[in-house]
Amino acid sequence: MKITRVESIPFSIPYLKPLHFASGEVHAAEHVLVRVHTDDGVIGVAEAPPRPYTYGETQRGIVAVIEDVFAEQLHGLTLLEREQVGARLARTVGNPTAKSAIDMALWDALGKTLGQPVSELLGGYTDRMRVSHMLGFDDPAKMVAEAQKVRERHGISTFKVKVGRRPAELDIAVVRALREHFGDSVELYIDGNRGWTAAESARAMKEMADLDLLFAEELCPADDVLGRRWLVGKLDIPFIADESVPTPADVTREILAGSATAINIKTARTGFTQSRRVHHLAEGLGLEMVMGNQIDGQIGTACALAFGAAFEATSRYAGELSNFLDMSDDLLAEPLQIRDGCLQTSSRAGLGIDIDPDKLDRYRTDK
Ligand code: MUC
Ligand code: MG
Numbered sequence: 001m002k003i004t005r006v007e008s009i010p011f012s013i014p015y016l017k018p019l020h021f022a023s024g025e026v027h028a029a030e031h032v033l034v035r036v037h038t039d040d041g042v043i044g045v046a047e048a049p050p051r052p053y054t055y056g057e058t059q060r061g062i063v064a065v066i067e068d069v070f071a072e073q074l075h076g077l078t079l080l081e082r083e084q085v086g087a088r089l090a091r092t093v094g095n096p097t098a099k100s101a102i103d104m105a106l107w108d109a110l111g112k113t114l115g116q117p118v119s120e121l122l123g124g125y126t127d128r129m130r131v132s133h134m135l136g137f138d139d140p141a142k143m144v145a146e147a148q149k150v151r152e153r154h155g156i157s158t159f160k161v162k163v164g165r166r167p168a169e170l171d172i173a174v175v176r177a178l179r180e181h182f183g184d185s186v187e188l189y190i191d192g193n194r195g196w197t198a199a200e201s202a203r204a205m206k207e208m209a210d211l212d213l214l215f216a217e218e219l220c221p222a223d224d225v226l227g228r229r230w231l232v233g234k235l236d237i238p239f240i241a242d243e244s245v246p247t248p249a250d251v252t253r254e255i256l257a258g259s260a261t262a263i264n265i266k267t268a269r270t271g272f273t274q275s276r277r278v279h280h281l282a283e284g285l286g287l288e289m290v291m292g293n294q295i296d297g298q299i300g301t302a303c304a305l306a307f308g309a310a311f312e313a314t315s316r317y318a319g320e321l322s323n324f325l326d327m328s329d330d331l332l333a334e335p336l337q338i339r340d341g342c343l344q345t346s347s348r349a350g351l352g353i354d355i356d357p358d359k360l361d362r363y364r365t366d367k
Helices: 059-074 082-089 096-114 118-122 140-154 169-185 198-207 225-234 248-256 273-285 298-308 357-363
Strands: 003-021 024-038 043-048 128-135 158-162 187-191 213-217 239-241 262-265 288-291 342-344
Touching: 003 059, 003 096, 003 357, 024 059, 024 096, 043 096, 043 298, 059 082, 059 096, 082 096, 082 273, 096 118, 096 273, 118 298, 128 140, 140 158, 140 169, 158 169, 169 187, 169 198, 198 225, 239 248, 248 273, 262 273, 273 288, 288 298
Parallel strands: 128 158, 158 187, 187 213, 213 239, 239 262, 262 288
Antiparallel strands: 003 024, 024 043, 128 342
16 A cells, blocks of 8 residues: 555646636646556546646646655555645645645545545445536626536536626626526526625625525635625625635634635545545534535546535535536546436446546647
8 A cells, every 4th residue: 555656647638618717717628647656556546737827836837846846755655644645745835736636646546445436435425416517708698508508418407607707797697697598497606716806796796686696606805804704794695715715724714704604625626635624624614515626627527526425515515517528528438427417426446437548648748
């Protein structure tokens, strides 16, 4: 069970259509495949999707920090010493996505070594998650058409609508068009990626009061401390903290400050080990949780699915597990299939996924 090698392989897979949101846009999945090898010949895998405009990590930076800093710290530890791994990686304050991919690859290797699925090792609550689809910026007719297509093809009936544009009427028109088109047959919630001020958010929420929103997420920056507290205090639906809570300590700060009332858990930025801490903390505080998506490919989605299905609170709401549908291809030998609006966990050991070597050869950018 000893870790002998950690690989970080950059790859690039184009998107079928770009995803635009208030803090950035994505045209290609320029991610990093992380592989952890053990002395038993086991290989654990995970994926790191950098989001430079949010956490400051880049594809080159993730490869470099793993090769130059983290790999050496792990050498010789066993797969059971994950708290030791975490403590060593935690000396570096930043780089959440690089650390998380290492953590999840370790769990995959552990599951493979023990012959058990990771989701069951983590908690084993259920074998499926309902899926929520994220709709990037466009005009109302195109966003309704996209939602309709995703609903017909995959049975998805929960949509997270990206908002945060100016004027806010652009986004309000989209949410209204979706509600008018689908009636009460879909769940809708919104995510501003810090695009509005607290006052703009409050005005927009007032105009959308009749649209039966499930949640509002990160509409304005958490650093607008008093403004955000004022906004959250006015709302009668949960306000989700996402990029403002990349660590358990941030969850504590933001919740105690009244800056959020629910939590988005992203395995891409807290791995399995830290996500478990966030889950336990949120559970203890009595908060709603949603499994989020850092615009992961299918490897990252398999990770979010494994974690979300492991606990009651993380599988209660639809998880954001469908961004990979926007990609032109992926690295998995067996693509994930969303059926009847759900994704099913694998019953195989580890994460239950295999990398297709030909696809990796085609999309890796380090050769
Ligand atoms: C989200 O929930 O904000 C956009 C940027 C990112 O890191 O995640 C996505 C979705
Ligand atoms: Mg978000």
